[in-house]
Amino acid sequence: MTEFRKDMLTNTWIIMAPERARRPMDVSQGSYLMEELTQWDQYCPFCPGNELMTPPEVLAYRKPGTGSNQEGWTLRVVRNKYPALSPSAEPKTVKKEDLRERIEGFGYHEVVIETTSHSRDFAQMDIGEIEDVIWAWRDRLLSLRADKRVRYALVFKNYGHNAGASLGHPHSQIIATPMVPKKIKEEVDSMRTYYENTGECLLCAMLHDEKTDGKRIVEENESFTAYCPYASASAYEIMIVPNQHASEFIQINGVAVKDLSQMFWSVSRRLNAVVGGLVPYNLWIHNNPWWQDCDTSFFHWHIELVPRLTQLAGFEVGSGFFINHTLPEEAAQKLTSIEIA
Amino acid sequence: MTEFRKDMLTNTWIIMAPERARRPMDVSQGSYLMEELTQWDQYCPFCPGNELMTPPEVLAYRKPGTGSNQEGWTLRVVRNKYPALSPSAEPKTVKKEDLRERIEGFGYHEVVIETTSHSRDFAQMDIGEIEDVIWAWRDRLLSLRADKRVRYALVFKNYGHNAGASLGHPHSQIIATPMVPKKIKEEVDSMRTYYENTGECLLCAMLHDEKTDGKRIVEENESFTAYCPYASASAYEIMIVPNQHASEFIQINGVAVKDLSQMFWSVSRRLNAVVGGLVPYNLWIHNNPWWQDCDTSFFHWHIELVPRLTQLAGFEVGSGFFINHTLPEEAAQKLTSIEIA
Numbered sequence: 001m002t003e004f005r006k007d008m009l010t011n012t013w014i015i016m017a018p019e020r021a022r023r024p025m026d027v028s029q030g031s032y033l034m035e036e037l038t039q040w041d042q043y044c045p046f047c048p049g050n051e052l053m054t055p056p057e058v059l060a061y062r063k064p065g066t067g068s069n070q071e072g073w074t075l076r077v078v079r080n081k082y083p084a085l086s087p088s089a090e091p092k093t094v095k096k097e098d099l100r101e102r103i104e105g106f107g108y109h110e111v112v113i114e115t116t117s118h119s120r121d122f123a124q125m126d127i128g129e130i131e132d133v134i135w136a137w138r139d140r141l142l143s144l145r146a147d148k149r150v151r152y153a154l155v156f157k158n159y160g161h162n163a164g165a166s167l168g169h170p171h172s173q174i175i176a177t178p179m180v181p182k183k184i185k186e187e188v189d190s191m192r193t194y195y196e197n198t199g200e201c202l203l204c205a206m207l208h209d210e211k212t213d214g215k216r217i218v219e220e221n222e223s224f225t226a227y228c229p230y231a232s233a234s235a236y237e238i239m240i241v242p243n244q245h246a247s248e249f250i251q252i253n254g255v256a257v258k259d260l261s262q263m264f265w266s267v268s269r270r271l272n273a274v275v276g277g278l279v280p281y282n283l284w285i286h287n288n289p290w291w292q293d294c295d296t297s298f299f300h301w302h303i304e305l306v307p308r309l310t311q312l313a314g315f316e317v318g319s320g321f322f323i324n325h326t327l328p329e330e331a332a333q334k335l336t337s338i339e340i341a
Numbered sequence: 342m343t344e345f346r347k348d349m350l351t352n353t354w355i356i357m358a359p360e361r362a363r364r365p366m367d368v369s370q371g372s373y374l375m376e377e378l379t380q381w382d383q384y385c386p387f388c389p390g391n392e393l394m395t396p397p398e399v400l401a402y403r404k405p406g407t408g409s410n411q412e413g414w415t416l417r418v419v420r421n422k423y424p425a426l427s428p429s430a431e432p433k434t435v436k437k438e439d440l441r442e443r444i445e446g447f448g449y450h451e452v453v454i455e456t457t458s459h460s461r462d463f464a465q466m467d468i469g470e471i472e473d474v475i476w477a478w479r480d481r482l483l484s485l486r487a488d489k490r491v492r493y494a495l496v497f498k499n500y501g502h503n504a505g506a507s508l509g510h511p512h513s514q515i516i517a518t519p520m521v522p523k524k525i526k527e528e529v530d531s532m533r534t535y536y537e538n539t540g541e542c543l544l545c546a547m548l549h550d551e552k553t554d555g556k557r558i559v560e561e562n563e564s565f566t567a568y569c570p571y572a573s574a575s576a577y578e579i580m581i582v583p584n585q586h587a588s589e590f591i592q593i594n595g596v597a598v599k600d601l602s603q604m605f606w607s608v609s610r611r612l613n614a615v616v617g618g619l620v621p622y623n624l625w626i627h628n629n630p631w632w633q634d635c636d637t638s639f640f641h642w643h644i645e646l647v648p649r650l651t652q653l654a655g656f657e658v659g660s661g662f663f664i665n666h667t668l669p670e671e672a673a674q675k676l677t678s679i680e681i682a
Contacts, residue, residue, distance in 0.1 A: 005443045156655035
């Protein structure tokens, strides 16, 4: 028997249909194993020695004595060479012609080249390398936040073809926009309504409920809890939530960076071990928007890590309902029963 | 220079970034050409002779004198063997436990086996065959509409791996739910607001605007107009809209079925010719929901045909913004400049 479960955070019904995992497929689904894992690729714009193939750095962590846009870095952030948005555009110009409304493509689109290695993702990196990725996200958000035209900046990551990555070298991206994205607005609305009705943060309450129920917890440390949400939209989806209420990711401190880094490493290893191969995934951070007047009391920042094991199909895209073929209780049970080293 | 364009129908901003089509890719993107095109596959549950591999028919168009669930059909509709929802579930039972809310998976999930041929899709079918597909959708919607527990039924189609198809044999699906899907609610809200403000149907106005501007029209016939919407969320997206206001697809008549059938055929051929190969796509019908009291004045039914040429990635799924790499003006220009026969 299948069931609808309500995602309180987005006010959306999800369909849980584990029976559908058994259906036959004759259309090739590809494989999650990437080709051979090379450490360096001469044609990759993100590999060391190819610094001039990217736009100039906006941030880099490098060995002392090495110059900008040369080798010697351990992490680089550059503007996307093919940006979706540009800071030289003018966000205020709304042009309206009958029913056709447009705004110049103002914004920022940056790429965080997470490591020098062409193929080591979170599951293969050292914890210290992952810490640097997290610090780089924070550094860039602090900088983008200073541009008062920006209302939101989404940190996200696409890993593997199924997750929409066009380049294999591990990287994350940041896109900053002059308006608050739809998905963020939905969460803001749910969290605000709940706060107004109860005086409590919705995600604090959901986290407490998950911890009490216990069936979907994957990992816990001092700073964070990782769990497969009760109303996960897709299989093996993992939510990483700070244990203490905080509205913005940039409030993260040194201990929490270490804890999050450790969690990214171990959760990625669990996923790869359970699903098999190098699991394609998306990851994003949901933050309080940068309104004129940021109320920090009701929004609780969090990270969603979404393995992309199936294609989004016509029903999902055409209706907005998601069908999940793996119960989150079962996903969590499998993820926690794995030995990782 | 990129730009934001507002989709008035869903009240969503889309990012138009044609420059991004030029970016390099080293992650394999697969190919749109399917393997060899076979007319019959002994293991395919949708091929003739394999009728007992599916649940029993709920509808079939067959040659006179042939019995149910045997050969002799030209089109069959069966319950999905691995249904996301079931009519034997009880839609009213909302079970709430703290923040965990669920409803039994009530609904219908049907498969329209569109043709006997394992590999002929709209672009290869006869017009008469496509007409039968459209009549079958109508017959099934009329039947599902009689179950007063159903609030919406989405007709949709997944063709090709990138579009989420698990079986290659051309088929469409219908999923009926006890609640109105999120995407439909968004359109209802936009159309209702516009109607309340202007006394006009929003989609009538948008269609008029597209016809007047003229740059994005792909095809027109007596009953329908096909165009690449001004704020298309993805490349080569095509909207098919009835020229006369009507709130529900089931109001379609014989002339319109012929016109729509012809349009599916020619639009599919145009897409395949321009993009190359057999283009993976999703298609869905958006209808007025089956509220208790259906106001038919403001909702205008329509079809969206969405080629799935790229993967939805972290930015799209995490923010709700879509990035389109092909301007709809350019898509329409290419689609209309093709000779089809």
